[in-house]
Amino acid sequence: xxxxxxxxxxxxxxxxxxxxxxxxxxxxxxxxxxxxxxxxxxxxxxxxxxxxxxxxxxxxxxxxxxxxxxxxxxxxxxxxxxxxxxxxxxxxxxxxxxxxxxxxxxxxxxxxxxxxxxxxxxxxxxxxxxxxxxxxxxxxxxxxxxxxxxxxxxxxxxxxxxxxxxxxxxxxxxxxxxxxxxxxxxxxxxx
Amino acid sequence: xxxxxxxxxxxxxxxxxxxxxxxxxxxxxxxxxxxxxxxxxxxxxxxxxxxxxxxxxxxxxxxxxxxxxxxxxxxxxxxxxxxxxxxxxxxxxxxxxxxxxxxxxxxxxxxxxxxxxxxxxxxxxxxxxxxxxxxxxxxxxxxxxxxxxxxxxxxxxxxxxxxxxxxxxxxxxxxxxxxxxxxxxxxxxx
Amino acid sequence: xxxxxxxxxxxxxxxxxxxxxxxxxxxxxxxxxxxxxxxxxxxxxxxxxxxxxxxxxxxxxxxxxxxxxxxxxxxxxxxxxxxxxxxxxxxxxxxxxxxxxxxxxxxxxxxxxxxxxxxxxxxxxxxxxxxxxxxxxxxxxxxxxxxxxxxxxxxxxxxxxxxxxxxxxxxxxxxxxxxxxxxxxx
Numbered sequence: 001x002x003x004x005x006x007x008x009x010x011x012x013x014x015x016x017x018x019x020x021x022x023x024x025x026x027x028x029x030x031x032x033x034x035x036x037x038x039x040x041x042x043x044x045x046x047x048x049x050x051x052x053x054x055x056x057x058x059x060x061x062x063x064x065x066x067x068x069x070x071x072x073x074x075x076x077x078x079x080x081x082x083x084x085x086x087x088x089x090x091x092x093x094x095x096x097x098x099x100x101x102x103x104x105x106x107x108x109x110x111x112x113x114x115x116x117x118x119x120x121x122x123x124x125x126x127x128x129x130x131x132x133x134x135x136x137x138x139x140x141x142x143x144x145x146x147x148x149x150x151x152x153x154x155x156x157x158x159x160x161x162x163x164x165x166x167x168x169x170x171x172x173x174x175x176x177x178x179x180x181x182x183x184x185x186x187x188x189x190x191x
Numbered sequence: 192x193x194x195x196x197x198x199x200x201x202x203x204x205x206x207x208x209x210x211x212x213x214x215x216x217x218x219x220x221x222x223x224x225x226x227x228x229x230x231x232x233x234x235x236x237x238x239x240x241x242x243x244x245x246x247x248x249x250x251x252x253x254x255x256x257x258x259x260x261x262x263x264x265x266x267x268x269x270x271x272x273x274x275x276x277x278x279x280x281x282x283x284x285x286x287x288x289x290x291x292x293x294x295x296x297x298x299x300x301x302x303x304x305x306x307x308x309x310x311x312x313x314x315x316x317x318x319x320x321x322x323x324x325x326x327x328x329x330x331x332x333x334x335x336x337x338x339x340x341x342x343x344x345x346x347x348x349x350x351x352x353x354x355x356x357x358x359x360x361x362x363x364x365x366x367x368x369x370x371x372x373x374x375x376x377x378x379x380x381x
Numbered sequence: 382x383x384x385x386x387x388x389x390x391x392x393x394x395x396x397x398x399x400x401x402x403x404x405x406x407x408x409x410x411x412x413x414x415x416x417x418x419x420x421x422x423x424x425x426x427x428x429x430x431x432x433x434x435x436x437x438x439x440x441x442x443x444x445x446x447x448x449x450x451x452x453x454x455x456x457x458x459x460x461x462x463x464x465x466x467x468x469x470x471x472x473x474x475x476x477x478x479x480x481x482x483x484x485x486x487x488x489x490x491x492x493x494x495x496x497x498x499x500x501x502x503x504x505x506x507x508x509x510x511x512x513x514x515x516x517x518x519x520x521x522x523x524x525x526x527x528x529x530x531x532x533x534x535x536x537x538x539x540x541x542x543x544x545x546x547x548x549x550x551x552x553x554x555x556x557x558x559x560x561x562x563x564x565x566x567x
Contacts, residue, residue, distance in 0.1 A: 003330055003356045007223035007234055017217055017236035044472045061241050073236050095423050096544045129356045130223075130233045134549075135541055160537025160554040162514055167473045172511070177554065179540055186357065 007126050008073075010118040015073035015087060015126075018057050023074060024050040026083045030106030039144050040104035042166060042175070069094070071131070075105070075119050084110050087119050089127055089136070097134030097182075099127060116150055124154060128182045135181045141166055142174040155188055156180045196313055197260075201305040204260035204274065204313075209250065212261060213243035215270055219293030228331045229291045231353060231362075254278070258313075262292070262306045271297045274306045276314060276323070284321040286314070299333055307341040308376075315372050322368045328353060329361040342367045342375055386503055387450075391495040394450040397460065402451060403433035405460050409483030417545060418521045419481045447476075448508070452496045454487065461487045464500050466508070474511035476504060489523055497531045502566075505559050512558045518543060519551040532565040533557045 008015040028050040030036055037045035048056075064070050069092040075085040085105040092099040101123060105115050127133045138156065140147045152158075160177035167173075197204045217239045220226055226234040249256050259275035272292035279286045288310055292303050314320045325343065327334050343365040352362035387394040397405075407429040409415050416424050427435075439449075447467035454461050464480035478500060482493045504510045515533065517524050533555040542552040 003227045004224045005356070008221055008236065014221070015236060016221055017238040018240075020238060020240045042470060042473060061238065065241075071233075071235060093421055096421065096542065098542050126234075130227075132354045134544070135539075137539060137542070157540075158537075159539055162475075162512075162536055162554065162556055163534075164512055164558055165473060165475045165514065165556070167511065177537065177539060179542075181541055 005125075007130060008122065009078070010122050012078050013084065013115055013118050013122070014076050014078050015119070015122055016076055018061065018072070018074055019083075020054060020057060023083055024053040024057065027053045027086075027106065030104075033106075033108065036104065036106060036108065038168060039141075039147070040102070042141070069099075071126075073123075075103070075115065077115075084115055085119070087123050089123065089131065089133075092131070092133070097132070099131065099133050099136055101127070101136050101138045111146070116146070117153070120150060120154055124180070124185055128185050133182065135179055138178045140176050140178060142176055143168075148176070151178050151180075154180070155184055196317060197309060198265065199305045199309050201265060201300075201302050202262050202271070202309070203265055204306065204309055205263050207246065207250070207259050207261050207273070209243050209246040211270065212273065213239045213246055215293060216242045216246075216273075219291070222293070222295065225291070225293060225295065227355060228328065228334065229289075231328075260310070262290075262302070264297075264302070269294070271302060272306070274310050276310065276318070279318060279320065284319065285324060286318075286320060287324045287326070288314070289325065303334070304337045304340050307337065311341060311367065311372055312376065315369050315376075320369065322366055324364065324366045327363050327365065329363055335363070335365075338365055342372055344371070386507060387499065388455075389495040389499045391455060391490075391492050392452050392461070392499070393455055394496075394499055395453055395460075397451045399433050399436045401460065402436055403429050405483060406436070406463075407432040409481070412483070412485065415481070415483060415485065418518065418524065419479070421543065448503070450500075450503075452482070452492075454492060459484065461492060462496065464496060466500065466504060466513075469508065469510070474509065475514060476508070476510055477514045477516070478504075479515070493524070494527045494530050497527065501531060501557065501562055505562050510559065512556055513562075514554070514556045517553050517555065519553050520545075525553060525555075528555050531557075532561055534561070 028048060031046070031048045034045040060072060064072060070088070070090045072086065072088045074083055075087055076082060077084055085103060087103040089099045089101055103116060103119055103123065105111055124136070127136055138151060140151065156178035157180070158176055159179045162175040162177070164172035165175035217237050220235070220237050223234040255278065257275045257277045259273060261270055262272040262274055263270055271294040272290065274288070274290040277287045290303060290306060292298060311323060314323050325338065327338065344367065345363060346366045347364045349362040351359040353360040407427060410427055410432070413424055447465045447469065449465040450463065451460060452462040452464065453459060461484045462480070462482035464478060466476040466478050469476045480493065480497060480500065482488060501513060504513050515528065517528065519538065534557065536554045536556045538551040538553050540551050541549045543550045
């Protein structure tokens, strides 16, 4: 681990700031895909206009500045600077060194291309070697097989099964909490 | 009197255009190595919009919260970084200076040292300060060399102040007194 | 219809004037042991005025963040604690709860357990929830025992999620489903 390493650049994606003009219409399109919404959030799937998203992004930046326990990045393709998704570390408790990770690739055409995996790798490096967090958590619905596979691949362990915590499509699903400790990540990284 | 306050051999200092500087800041901040050399708070992404709002808020303060300048090359007038003095500690007549060269091709070529010479002349001959301070991270030897060249002296270390990339680093305090600066610089020449 | 939602054997539930609540809360906030059992965030000192503003700000919201109750002991009518059902997810019918008995004289005597029974009855009978969730610090063994008694099951542990007094410890996750509660209730 060294301080010269670029934290925000991967082989094919970059983590970066919000573009308040260009991003809202694209993000609005994502909210018209219920499959995406249901994978990334437990709130009822609901489409949002670009104008509303713009307001939410402004409020988000204000919250980031004031709360000091939240970091938000947009994910862009390195090749053509196209907005691919978002990644966030939130609910940071500095005195305990804990935080929660969430990411999403908005357009289903961009799934299964390794963008999520690359982003997660960058996010872990950021969380452990820049924010110096001790543990990261993530809550994932059991039906999000892609996320479960992804998080397990980078070393997260399933710690909690909140039984039948979700109700979608007329049946109950478990909400799983996964955790990863810095020492575990460092041990993998030494290789 | 040498009225050539804002330029030296390689660079000149100009006013900050908030839109241009906000775009540059946002881009420079994406280079996490640059950020980690510059600042102790975690490297992060900043939108052009929020950066511009912050710059405008600072610019509207009277007296200024800090004296910020844009660093341009004399050669082709390119914006390569920024340098600034914090609000002066009255009645002590001392302040902190901070500099960042966002364009990495300019590192190690004397641009920073040049900008620092200009700002010290500004501090001692225009603001009439008694001393100027700065802090620098122990893992930034290039900057430390530059500051020594400009006349700064190490005054102390805060041990293990920074936690980055899995280890602890010291924060170094440096300072230059007016009398020391007067020995190596002339008010009437650059 | 069983309407006894707000009365238990040892305790009953109330809404209090913000003054009364603020006075009790700010007194309990000063008890470090209580705060370390209850909350993740570091201890701070808040004046009664600030506590009152914090309480009143919540009441002003159109849709409250959760369902909040104060707890009084039936005998002596003393205000002893609170509980809240937060983040009620309407579509999922789940809630994350918090409960605190601020008066240390009422610890370990069944008051918390009695209050929890009222909470569960409210959750399942009035809010028609499907499950109730909670997170509790692993070192809070008295609370964990109480939760088991009221029917909660262990659902996992968030490892090393807390650092206090120089020691790392887990946060325990527990939950109870409606069908489990229905079986338990006499």
